[in-house]
Amino acid sequence: MQHYALFLRAFRYDIVYKNTKLHSNEDTLSRLPVIAENTPELDVVDNYEVQLSETLPVTHVKLAKEIGKDKELQVLLHGLRIGKSINLRDRFNIPQTEFNCQQGVILRNSRAVIPKTLRDRILQELHCEHFGVVKMKSMARKFCWWPGIDQDIERVARSCANCSVLQKDPAKVKDIWETADRPFQRVHIDYTGPFLGYNFFVLVDTFSKWPAGFITRNMTSEVTMQKCRQIFSTFGIPEVIVLDNGRHFKSHEFAQFLYENGIIHKTTAPFHPATNGQAERFIQTLKLALKKKFLNGPINAVEMNKTLHQFLFSYRTVPHQTTGVSPAEKMFNRTLRTRLSLLVPVINQNEGQCISTVKVREFVVKDRVVCKNYYGTQKWLLGRIKTKLGKLHYIVQLDNGKEWKRHVNQLRKIGEVPIQNENEEVDDYTPPDFQNKPVEIPFEPHVEAQENVQPPVQGTAEAQVNLPIPRRSQRQRTAPKLYNDFVTS
Numbered sequence: 001m002q003h004y005a006l007f008l009r010a011f012r013y014d015i016v017y018k019n020t021k022l023h024s025n026e027d028t029l030s031r032l033p034v035i036a037e038n039t040p041e042l043d044v045v046d047n048y049e050v051q052l053s054e055t056l057p058v059t060h061v062k063l064a065k066e067i068g069k070d071k072e073l074q075v076l077l078h079g080l081r082i083g084k085s086i087n088l089r090d091r092f093n094i095p096q097t098e099f100n101c102q103q104g105v106i107l108r109n110s111r112a113v114i115p116k117t118l119r120d121r122i123l124q125e126l127h128c129e130h131f132g133v134v135k136m137k138s139m140a141r142k143f144c145w146w147p148g149i150d151q152d153i154e155r156v157a158r159s160c161a162n163c164s165v166l167q168k169d170p171a172k173v174k175d176i177w178e179t180a181d182r183p184f185q186r187v188h189i190d191y192t193g194p195f196l197g198y199n200f201f202v203l204v205d206t207f208s209k210w211p212a213g214f215i216t217r218n219m220t221s222e223v224t225m226q227k228c229r230q231i232f233s234t235f236g237i238p239e240v241i242v243l244d245n246g247r248h249f250k251s252h253e254f255a256q257f258l259y260e261n262g263i264i265h266k267t268t269a270p271f272h273p274a275t276n277g278q279a280e281r282f283i284q285t286l287k288l289a290l291k292k293k294f295l296n297g298p299i300n301a302v303e304m305n306k307t308l309h310q311f312l313f314s315y316r317t318v319p320h321q322t323t324g325v326s327p328a329e330k331m332f333n334r335t336l337r338t339r340l341s342l343l344v345p346v347i348n349q350n351e352g353q354c355i356s357t358v359k360v361r362e363f364v365v366k367d368r369v370v371c372k373n374y375y376g377t378q379k380w381l382l383g384r385i386k387t388k389l390g391k392l393h394y395i396v397q398l399d400n401g402k403e404w405k406r407h408v409n410q411l412r413k414i415g416e417v418p419i420q421n422e423n424e425e426v427d428d429y430t431p432p433d434f435q436n437k438p439v440e441i442p443f444e445p446h447v448e449a450q451e452n453v454q455p456p457v458q459g460t461a462e463a464q465v466n467l468p469i470p471r472r473s474q475r476q477r478t479a480p481k482l483y484n485d486f487v488t489s
Helices: 002-008 020-030 044-055 060-069 071-082 116-126 133-143 149-159 161-165 221-235 252-260 273-293 301-317 327-332 339-343 448-452
Strands: 099-102 105-108 111-113 186-195 198-205 211-216 240-243 264-267 368-372 380-388 393-398 403-407 411-413
Touching: 060 071, 060 105, 060 111, 060 116, 071 099, 071 105, 111 133, 116 133, 116 149, 133 149, 149 161, 186 273, 198 221, 198 273, 198 301, 211 221, 211 301, 221 252, 240 273, 252 264, 273 301, 301 327, 368 393, 368 403
Parallel strands: 186 240, 240 264
Antiparallel strands: 099 105, 105 111, 186 198, 198 211, 368 380, 368 411, 380 393, 393 403
C-alpha cells in the first residue's frame, strides 16, 4: 500500500468512501482464476513422483515385465521357455545357443536383452557421467545388449550438448596441396616481425623450395607489391599465390595487383597457419638461424642485411629434405658455385677463356707491334710482345720500358722499326694495389694560388701518383678578389 500511495501522489484526486456491498461486481472479477497458457497435466506431487520413478534403476523384475510386453521379443522368449527352435529372423540372425532365459529375462551369454521401451533409460544410465563412446561401449558389453546398440551409443554421445561444447580438438589432418610440376606454379608468401627489430617478407616456391626474403620497414600493401614486382621481374609471374588473412594481403590495392597480373590468390582459414605451411616453416628456420647468429650483441641494419643474404645463399645451395636436391638445382637445373667449390679442382682447363672457331690475328713473343694509346697526343706507341695471355690478350713492353695489357684489336704488327726513346710521359691503366694504404689526393687549388704551393717532396706518396692528362677543354678559372676596394658609378 505504501508504494501505491507514493504512485498516487503524482495525481490530483478526491477520496470518496463507498460501501463494500456496492463493490460486488468488481470483487467477483478479481477472484476469477486465470487460465495459464501452459497448464501442467500433473500437479507438483505427481510430477515429483514421475521424475523419481524415472531416475530409479531398472531391475530384472521390471525388465522381465517389459520383455513380456515387447512383441519383438515375445517370440524369442516363448521359444526359449519351451525349447523350440526359433526362426533366424526372430533371433536377430544370431545362433540360438547364445540365448537363454532366466526369471523372464532374456540373456545373450551374460548380457540382458533390453526391450525398446527401456533402451533410452539404459542409454541415459550409460551416459550419466558423460563418458565417451569407447567407455560407454565397454560398459554396455558387460551388462546389456540389443540390436544396433553401438549405433545408439554413438548417437547419444554425439547428441549430448555438454560433451559437444567441451570436446577436444579433432585429429589434425595434414594440408595436402596439388603437386607443382614447374617453377613458380604456386608460391607462398608471408610476413614475420618485428623480430630482432626488423620485419621480414618471405616468398617460397613450392616446386623448387626456392626462398626469397627481404627486410622491410613496415608491412603494407605498397611494400608487398614492390617486393613482389622485384621477384616477378626475375623469375616470372606465378600462377597461384597462397597467403594469410593479413590486412596487407586483403586490401583492394593488392587484390587489384593480383588481378591485373592474372594471379589466383588463395587465403588460409583464420587462425590456421598450417595451410600456408611452406612459408611458415621457412620463417621458423630463418628465425632460428638469425637468433643463433646474433645471440650476443646488438644488430645494425648493414649486418642484418648481409646475414640475411648469406643465409638465403646457403639455403639455396643445400639439398632440401623433401626434394633431395638443392633449391638452386631444382630451379635452374644447375648447381651454384660456392666457396666450398674451391676445394674441387677444375677439370676443364679452358674454362673461362674465349673459345671461338673464327680465325684471328696472332702474335708471337718478341714481335714488333704498335699498340693503341689512349692518353697523351700520340695515337700509337712502339713496343714488343712480351707475354701471350690467351687467344686475344697480350702483354706489350713499350720502348720506354712500361708494360701494357692490350686486346688483339688494339695491336698492329709492324716491321723492325728502331727503338725510339719517347720523351713524352705516357700512362695506362694499372690495377690498384690493395695491399698498400690508399693514397689521399689533396684538393688542387686555383691557378693564382698555385704559386704559393710547394711541390711535393721526391719519394713521398704524392710524388708517386701519376695523374692522367684528361683530353677535354678547360675554361680559364680565376680566384675571387676578396677585400678589395670597388668603385661603383
